[in-house]
Amino acid sequence: MAFENLADRLQNTFRKIRGKGKVTEADVKEMAREVRLALLEADVNFKVVKDFINKVKERAVGQEVLKSLTPGQQVIKVVQEELTALMGGEQSKIQWAEKPPTVIMLVGLQGAGKTTTTGKLANYARKHFNKKPLLVAADVYRPAAIKQLETLGKQLGIPVFSLGEQADPVDIAKQGVEAAKADHHDVVFIDTAGRLHVDDEMMAELVKIKEAVSPHEILLVVDAMTGQDAVNVAESFNQTLDLTGVVLTKLDADTRGGAALSVKAVTGKSIKFAATGEKLDALEPFYPDRMASRILGMGDVLTxxxxxxxxxxxxxxxxxxxxxxxxxxxxxxxxxxxxxxxxxxxxxxxxxxxxxxxxxxxxxxxxxxxxxxxxxxxxxxxxxxxxxxxxxxxxxxxxxxxxxxxxxxxxxxxxxxxxxxxxxxxxxxxxxxxxxxxxxxxxxxxxx
Missing domain, CATH: 1.10.260.30 (Signal recognition particle, SRP54 subunit, M-domain)
Known part of the structure; x- marks a missing residue:
């Protein structure tokens, strides 16, 4: 499970404070120190940790806690609320276009799982919103990227628009959207090219695609296992493209969780989805409150x-x-x-x-x-x-x-x-x- 080590650390910390009939400032200070260490160990951005701990301490030594009948429980409630706010507060949903098709552009580094995520999102849109999706293969650089998307399309029964590896990605994106209009598809997912690192050439091409098709959503796909690097990548992409949201992949692994806890605070963009496995239906909307509850050992009964x-x-x-x-x-x-x-x-x-x-x-x-x-x-x-x-x-x-x-x-x-x-x-x-x-x-x- 994602956040396993962080969850263990935090739950052990709160076990000491949970049943206390009286909580002192010293107790809060000790708890805050433990939480700070746990978050830093989970690869959460240092500045994000500092701001988070200050907010928790400020509220935890306030009247709402110290004068409460169950101060130990109130401290945990404060941490849960602040953890939820840190990850975006409320679930961030896809913004569907008033006049179809909705154009969704997927961006990210090579190896983050972008092409697979494109297929998963199309499957999710069809299954949960009754949409008729079209996949557009605009990654002409990675060997077999187009073939991979076509294979996914075949498995899912979703059509794929492609002009082959010699075509210009901007033309592919433009013609893909036109094809979607002609065939009455109400959502288009454009799989763009990635590199092994952020570079000017890749960003310039993505900007051209953005200008050509005016996407309603630009979703960054990042690998949760890369920790703090994922947040740096998100910041770079956001500065150039003004992202609308993030999709975290490999959140099912025993990751340290730093990316999920830092990305919203650093970029201001919410995590919209999390991939929780390899199967094509292993994609879930990201609920900050539910994730906070799971990290703190309170379960996630709604999911x-x-x-x-x-x-x-x-x-x-x-x-x-x-x-x-x-x-x-x-x-x-x-x-x-x-x-x-x-x-x-x-x-x-x-x-x-x-x-x-x-x-x-x-x-x-x-x-x-x-x-x-x-x-x-x-x-x-x-x-x-x-x-x-x-x-x-x-x-x-x-x-x-x-x-x-x-x-x-x-x-x-x-x-x-x-x-x-x-x-x-x-x-x-x-x-x-x-x-x-x-x-x-x-x-x-x-x-x-």
Whole structure:
């Protein structure tokens, strides 16, 4: 997860102050020192850290905290609010043109993931805003850049406009927008060329493209793993092009987080999206308040609910709830639920969104083995319909056959059957406890 080390440091710091009935100026000073060190270690811009700490200290020794009934909690609330403000305060949305097409220009250095992000954004616009996108391949310098965008377009079923590697990028951008108007596309994503470093030639070309197509959005794609360098790159691009926003890539890695925490304060431009994985749907709007909550160990239930609502079939969820109440769910149902949960993203990421997950013993550094999940699926698929519906009939010879068919061991089969039966027993106990009190699944999650 992104910000893992920073989150650990800050959560340890706040553990000391959380339950205090009285907070002194000395306590605030000590907390501020720890937070300052944690942020600097996370590669946050020095000036940004200095301003942030001054704001927190000023508020934390003020009346709203010291006279509060829960001063320890109030200090944490102050840090959360200031962290949210540091990252932009509110979610920054795409500005759609009143008269289509909306023209969105993607810029950035080579290697930041610009071409892939172009495809992801087009996919996001189609899926969440019902837009009809067109991709424009204006990177004629990087070998196979056009081919890469065409491959992405094919995978997504989104058309790509290209004039080949010999054409002028400014002409490609202009003709791409004209083609979008002619074919009634309501959004155009222009993938521009990058270099290994910021240079005058590249910037001059980007300025010409900007003047030729008057984009509604100029989004800078930066690699979150480059830390402070990402902020310097953002500053350079912003001075020349006047960016409208930033897309952070590789935010799913264990990055130090400095770029995400510094870019808004340094450039004045908000992070609009964050790429959270390699898949073409692994792109999320960036919510400063939710990110601040995750960093401080408060979870991110809203994102978890949104992921569940997007991945879970409401009818199936209702059906499953009924089966759980009557204890009639089978291995087929288990397989179905597993598939729906996996659609929501990596399981450790989902766990990190639960409030206080970092403080639960055994959950903190959990790594879900995807191979183990694949083994479970293979075992269930090797069962007959009768065996899936009634595991009690699975005797020794059946176990041998299932193990052989799934490429696993008899011990693996035994373990899965035991876990399934234990789950049923637990459900029976829960149903007993809630008898007469029909409880609703609050998040409509498939594993609740």
């Amino acid at each position: 978890l609910i949104e992921k569940a609502q997007a991945a879970v079939d409401a009818e199936k969820a209702k059906e499953m709830e009924q089966k759980m109440r009557t204890l009639s769910f089978t291995f087929d149902d288990f397989l179905d639920q597993l598939a729906q949960v996996r659609k929501m993203g990596p399981l450790e990421d989902l766990l990190s969104m639960l409030p206080g997950a970092g403080r639960i013993k055994g959950l903190k550094n959990i790594k879900i083995d995807e191979k183990q999940i694949a083994r479970v699926e293979a075992i269930i698929r090797s069962m007959t319909p009768e065996e899936k519906a009634n595991p009690d009939i699975i005797n020794a010879s059946r176990k041998r056959r299932i193990a052989k068919g799934s490429g696993t061991s008899i011990q693996d089969v035994n373990r899965l059957i035991k876990q399934f039966n234990d789950m049923k027993k637990m459900m029976k106990q829960m149903m007993g406890m809630t008898k007469g009190k029909k409880k609703k699944n609050p998040f409509n999650l498939p594993f609740m």
